[in-house]
Amino acid sequence: GNELRSQTIRQITDRKKMPPKLPSRLEELWATDVFTLTKMQACLPKDVFKSLKNTIQTGGKLDVSVAGVVAAAMKDWAISKGALYYAHVFYPMTNSTAEKHDGFISVQSDGSVISEFSGKLLVQGEPDGSSFPNGGIRSTFEARGYTAWDVTSPAYVMETDNGVTLCIPTVFISWTGEALDKKTPLLRSNAAMSKAATRLLKILGHSEVAPVNSSCGAEQEYFLVDAHFAHSRPDLLLTGRTLFGRPSAKGQQFDDHYFGVIPERVQVFMQDVEERLYRLGIPAKTRHNEVAPGQFEIAPYFEAANVASDHQQMIMTVLRNIAKKHGFVCLLHEKPFAGINGSGKHVNWSVGNPTQGNLLDPGDSPHDNLQFLLFCGAVIRGVHKYGSLLRAVVATASNDHRLGANEAPPAIISVYLGSQLEDVFEQIKQGNVQSSTPAGIMNLGVATLPEFTKDPGDRNRTSPFAFTGNRFEFRAVGSNQSVSGPLVAMNTILTDSLTWVADRLEAELAKGTSLSAASYTILKEVMEKHGAVVFGGNGYSEEWHRIAVEERGLLNLPTTADALPVLTEEYVEELFARTGVLSKPELESRFEVYAEQYIGVIEMEAKLVISMAKTVIYPAAFRYLSELSSTITNLKQIGLELEAEIASKVASLTKQMMDRVSKLSHALETHDFDTIQEHMQYCAKTIRPLMDEVRESADTLEGEVADDLWPLPKYQEMLFIK
Numbered sequence: 001g002n003e004l005r006s007q008t009i010r011q012i013t014d015r016k017k018m019p020p021k022l023p024s025r026l027e028e029l030w031a032t033d034v035f036t037l038t039k040m041q042a043c044l045p046k047d048v049f050k051s052l053k054n055t056i057q058t059g060g061k062l063d064v065s066v067a068g069v070v071a072a073a074m075k076d077w078a079i080s081k082g083a084l085y086y087a088h089v090f091y092p093m094t095n096s097t098a099e100k101h102d103g104f105i106s107v108q109s110d111g112s113v114i115s116e117f118s119g120k121l122l123v124q125g126e127p128d129g130s131s132f133p134n135g136g137i138r139s140t141f142e143a144r145g146y147t148a149w150d151v152t153s154p155a156y157v158m159e160t161d162n163g164v165t166l167c168i169p170t171v172f173i174s175w176t177g178e179a180l181d182k183k184t185p186l187l188r189s190n191a192a193m194s195k196a197a198t199r200l201l202k203i204l205g206h207s208e209v210a211p212v213n214s215s216c217g218a219e220q221e222y223f224l225v226d227a228h229f230a231h232s233r234p235d236l237l238l239t240g241r242t243l244f245g246r247p248s249a250k251g252q253q254f255d256d257h258y259f260g261v262i263p264e265r266v267q268v269f270m271q272d273v274e275e276r277l278y279r280l281g282i283p284a285k286t287r288h289n290e291v292a293p294g295q296f297e298i299a300p301y302f303e304a305a306n307v308a309s310d311h312q313q314m315i316m317t318v319l320r321n322i323a324k325k326h327g328f329v330c331l332l333h334e335k336p337f338a339g340i341n342g343s344g345k346h347v348n349w350s351v352g353n354p355t356q357g358n359l360l361d362p363g364d365s366p367h368d369n370l371q372f373l374l375f376c377g378a379v380i381r382g383v384h385k386y387g388s389l390l391r392a393v394v395a396t397a398s399n400d401h402r403l404g405a406n407e408a409p410p411a412i413i414s415v416y417l418g419s420q421l422e423d424v425f426e427q428i429k430q431g432n433v434q435s436s437t438p439a440g441i442m443n444l445g446v447a448t449l450p451e452f453t454k455d456p457g458d459r460n461r462t463s464p465f466a467f468t469g470n471r472f473e474f475r476a477v478g479s480n481q482s483v484s485g486p487l488v489a490m491n492t493i494l495t496d497s498l499t500w501v502a503d504r505l506e507a508e509l510a511k512g513t514s515l516s517a518a519s520y521t522i523l524k525e526v527m528e529k530h531g532a533v534v535f536g537g538n539g540y541s542e543e544w545h546r547i548a549v550e551e552r553g554l555l556n557l558p559t560t561a562d563a564l565p566v567l568t569e570e571y572v573e574e575l576f577a578r579t580g581v582l583s584k585p586e587l588e589s590r591f592e593v594y595a596e597q598y599i600g601v602i603e604m605e606a607k608l609v610i611s612m613a614k615t616v617i618y619p620a621a622f623r624y625l626s627e628l629s630s631t632i633t634n635l636k637q638i639g640l641e642l643e644a645e646i647a648s649k650v651a652s653l654t655k656q657m658m659d660r661v662s663k664l665s666h667a668l669e670t671h672d673f674d675t676i677q678e679h680m681q682y683c684a685k686t687i688r689p690l691m692d693e694v695r696e697s698a699d700t701l702e703g704e705v706a707d708d709l710w711p712l713p714k715y716q717e718m719l720f721i722k
């Protein structure tokens, strides 16, 4: 192969192995880097601890007077862990994590220094956040952004090359309280959902009802590529995906990677990641190979949504940082390699509380069933009414390569219930629930509603939104995304539906209807109006795409340009305003930020396509052509004739590529758009296809040009050499 490429491969195969870590006892590692409740209890005065614990566990208001004492204890603990700095960590609208670092140092009037951390510094910060996108909010309101301590997510110390930092999870808001981040709406959506759920539970006859919380367990897929390869691919470095690259002869067609043996080097990496996550109190649980070569998955055990969301951000950070240490680059992009499975993040979601448990667990007594069916019915109604919102919250330029691109899962949002549950809801809809039921479903109880066993074995991998035994699994979320947006959407549509169910129940009960009859009527209504969203078949099939749209009236929004504008629709604005999760200006600002990101990503990629085609691929083709032509000429001189077929093919492909490059360059010169929607459509319908055209010529060239002249690491090298 090419000199540089073979050198790279030698460097990789000759690399010094990282020794595997001696496994430590989990109990010794667990949460050592977290300022846990237990640690707080040990070092805080009793009343301070009680007040704090009340806020954390029941959502009571934070008593600001305790902040000073907590701050001092937190600082002492952090310093004992080697921290010199503290940071308010926040989650801007970019899917990334942001931190503002400050020293504990405080200079005294006599010039001496002490370490200091006051309650005020703990509770509120003012990062110079002007470089974070705000979608116009801060120009209309006020220029400054503030961070405020989120007591419900624990503080921790994070070790990096730059030392140890005390990290304090915070919300990021404008002076007037508008959310500028991903955490604020999540906290609000959870509070709204809790209010609606507890109201319904009381109507259902529970006297003791604790606040309801949403839970999240997110399965994170990622690729590992050796850093030597990544560093010789500008596209991987700048965009996280390969903009060029001919599929390798060996792809994933043999499915031999899935659950295969994890390569030793990757295993050492994973151990290192897990140790760090355990120290950070993140319950990493499963690890295995994914479908594509070079692809892996990590899934922590589920936790309260707010904490899980912070932990998810930390997992992405830890994966990236530890990968570096091991000579890998961790690719979290949804589609790093064309023609090979992309990466998603399955968000498992449920709601529950300490008094009634998991409200999406079918349980086994009729009374619980009734309750479960109402909660499940509420989800079905919500997904049907707001399916396009669920599509919008997973819409990014990179996720477009999965959704709507004939890959898992489809861009049409439907609900999979599993055959037993689907049957139960179908019976409810028909209004003829029978006392004897088909195999697998148990007899009816007194509540005139069927009992059934939970059925986690029954899986449909093609559904974007699937019931999986005691939770829903939202599979359309992108691997690179914050889970917060999807959780906000799910909590909010559930809030809306639970409120509707509670209103309907109250109205029915007021007429003297029994609770079970009333519930039955309401569920029947849900299925009649919203049953169209329930689908148990193959979500990838063309047939479903036709039926979904033509017969069931579901929306197919294949690109971000189609999906994001949903955020500007009136019924969505009303939903968020009514539930108090996002005001109209907040939602508008989100639309604007996400739309700008979409346009920014595509234009950046397009520019890189142009420059790589011109400065990397064209020269390689040119060199090969000059070799071929001089050989042909030389041979002619000694009377031998060599077919010029290959040379002319390479020449015409090269010309084709360069023609397409100039078409793309021209297209990028268009700047006058009336609306941002129009600009997004232009990116989706004009720029993206032109980029694909350039790639097509280049990838064909890759199959023609001499291997030793090809400058970019090839797919089979990046995917299979570790």
Ligand code: ADP
Pocket: 215, 216, 217, 218, 219, 286, 299, 300, 301, 302, 346, 348, 349, 350, 358, 470, 471
């Ligand atoms: P899969 O079969 O989808 O690959 P995994 O076992 O890899 O399943 O991941 C399932 C995820 O769902 C885990 O993070 C798990 O903790 C989470 N989970 C389990 N029960 C619940 C629940 N009630 N609510 C939310 N998440 C849950």
Ligand code: MG
Pocket: 219, 346, 473
């Ligand atoms: Mg899953």
